[in-house]
Amino acid sequence: MRVVTFSKNVFIPLTNACRNRCHYCSFRSDDPKLMNPSEIEKLLSSAKNAKEALFTFGEKPEVHDSILRMLSSYGYGSFLDYVIEMNGKAIELEKLPHTNAGVLSYSELKRLKPWNASLGLMLEQAVELPCHEESPGKKPEERIRVIRDAGRLEIPFTTGILVGIGESFGDDIYSLEVIKDLHSNYDHIQECIVQNFKPKKGTPMGSSSPPSIERMLRVVKRAREILPKDVEIQIPPNLVDDIRPFLKAGAGDIGGISDVTIDHINPEAPWPSIEKIERSLNGEYVLKERLPVYPKYIKMRWYGSMCEELVERFSDENGYARS
Numbered sequence: 321m322r323v324v325t326f327s328k329n330v331f332i333p334l335t336n337a338c339r340n341r342c343h344y345c346s347f348r349s350d351d352p353k354l355m356n357p358s359e360i361e362k363l364l365s366s367a368k369n370a371k372e373a374l375f376t377f378g379e380k381p382e383v384h385d386s387i388l389r390m391l392s393s394y395g396y397g398s399f400l401d402y403v404i405e406m407n408g409k410a411i412e413l414e415k416l417p418h419t420n421a422g423v424l425s426y427s428e429l430k431r432l433k434p435w436n437a438s439l440g441l442m443l444e445q446a447v448e449l450p451c452h453e454e455s456p457g458k459k460p461e462e463r464i465r466v467i468r469d470a471g472r473l474e475i476p477f478t479t480g481i482l483v484g485i486g487e488s489f490g491d492d493i494y495s496l497e498v499i500k501d502l503h504s505n506y507d508h509i510q511e512c513i514v515q516n517f518k519p520k521k522g523t524p525m526g527s528s529s530p531p532s533i534e535r536m537l538r539v540v541k542r543a544r545e546i547l548p549k550d551v552e553i554q555i556p557p558n559l560v561d562d563i564r565p566f567l568k569a570g571a572g573d574i575g576g577i578s579d580v581t582i583d584h585i586n587p588e589a590p591w592p593s594i595e596k597i598e599r600s601l602n603g604e605y606v607l608k609e610r611l612p613v614y615p616k617y618i619k620m621r622w623y624g625s626m627c628e629e630l631v632e633r634f635s636d637e638n639g640y641a642r643s
Contacts, residue, residue, distance in 0.1 A: 322567070323605070323606050323607075324567060324572060324573065325573045325574075325607075325610040325640070326573065326574045326610065327371070327611065327612055328369050328370045328371055328372065328576070328578070329367075329372035329418075329577065329578050330363060330364060330370040330578055331374050331582065332360060332373060333355070333377060334360075334376070334377040335352055335355065335377045335381045335387060336352050336378055337352030337353075337377070337381035337384045337387045339381075339383045339457060340456065340457045342451060343450070343452075343454075343524035344451055344520065344523055344524075352381065352384055354381075354390045357394060361409060364409065364410055367579075367580045369579060370580070371415065371416055371609075371630075373416065373417045374576055376420045379457040382399050387399070400421075400428055403432070407419065411626055411627060416611055416631065418438050419432060420439075420440045420441065420442075421441070422441065423462050423466055424466055424469075425469075426473070429466070429469055429475065435626050437612045437624060437631060438477065439470060439475050439478070440477060441463060441470075441478075441479055442479060442515075443460070443464070443479050443498065444458060444495075445495050447487060447491045449487055451525060467479055467499075467509075468506065470506075471502060471509075475508060476510045476613050476622050479502075479511075479513070480511075480512050481495045481496065481513070482516075482517055483516050483531045484516055484528075493546070496512070496539075496547065500547050500548065500551075503548060504548070508617075510613070510614040510617060511552040511614065512547055512552070512554065513556070513575065514536070514543055514554070514571070515555075515559065516559055518530055518559060518588070518589065537566065540553060540571050541569040543570065550616060552572050553571040554572075555575075556575055556583075556586075557592055557597060558590060558592060559586060563597070577594060577597075578591060611631065611634055611639075616639070618635050618639040
C-alpha cells in the first residue's frame with residue numbers, strides 16, 4: 321500500500337498585520353493584533369501531541385506602527401527578533417518550528433535557519449495577476465528569489481501554488497515548471513502544496529467561483545508528472561471533500577493537522593481528525609506521521625542546528641516520526 325504522510329502541528333498566527341492586500345485574503349487586518357509571549361507559550365504547551373510548531377503571519381508586519389509599539393513593549397527591536405525568540409520557545413517546549421515568513425532577504429533567511437526544522441513560502445503563481453495588484457510581496461520575481469536563496473542556504477523548503485485566483489491552466493503548469501527548475505538547481509524543495517482557492521466573505525473575490533474538482537485533479541496529476549519524485553505533492557485535507565481522488569492523481573501528503581488550533585488562513589474549513597482520514601482511506605493507503613522536515617533532509621542533516629536534538633529524538637531510523 322502507498323504511504324500518505326502528515327504532520328501533527330500547532331498553528332501559531334503571530335500577527336495578522338501584513339503589507340499585502342490580496343483580493344482573496346481574510347486573514348490580514350487594518351487593526352492588527354500581535355500574540356504576546358505568554359499566549360504563545362500557553363498554546364505551545366497545550367499541544368501535547370504536536371511535534372511541529374507552524375508559525376504563520378502577515379508579511380513585513382512592521383509597516384504598522386501599532387505592531388512596532390507592541391514589539392517594543394515586549395522588549396524586541398524587530399519582528400524577526402521576536403520570531404526567532406518564539407522559535408526558541410517552541411524548541412524549549414519540544415516542538416520543531418516551521419516558519420512561513422513571507423518575502424525575506426538572504427540575511428533574514430540565514431538568521432531563521434538555525435531555529436527552524438524547515439521554512440516555507442508559497443509561490444502561489446509565477447505570473448502577475450490582478451488579485452495581487454496591491455501586494456508588493458506577491459511579485460513573482462521576489463518570491464522566486466526567496467525560494468532560490470533558501471536553496472543556496474540548504475534550507476528544506478515548502479512551497480506550492482494557489483489554484484483558481486485568476487490564472488489559466490497554462491499558468492499553473494508554468495508555475496510548477498518554475499518550482500521544478502528551482503529544485504533541480506538546489507535540491508531543497510521537500511513538498512509542493514497544490515491548494516484550491518476558497519472564496520471568503522467580505523473580500524474582493526468573495527463572490528468568485530473556486531476551481532472545480534476536475535481542474536484541481538488535473539493540476540495535481542500534471543504536478544506529479546512535472547516535479548521530481550523526491551518533491552512530494554501535498555493536498556490540504558480540510559479544503560477538499562474527499563482526498564482519495566487526489567491521492568490517486570499523485571498527491572502523497574496531506575500537510576499539518578492540529579487537534580488544538582484551527583486553520584487561521586481558512587477558518588471556515590475545520591481540520592478532519594486523523595481517525596476520520598484513516599477511515600476514508602478504506603485500507604488503500606497507510607497513513608504515516610512525519611516531521612516538518614522530510615526524511616531525505618533529516619539524512620542530509622539540513623535542518624536547523626538548534627533543532628538537532630529534537631529531530632534526532634523524534635525521528636525513527638527511516639526519518640519519519642517515531643511512534
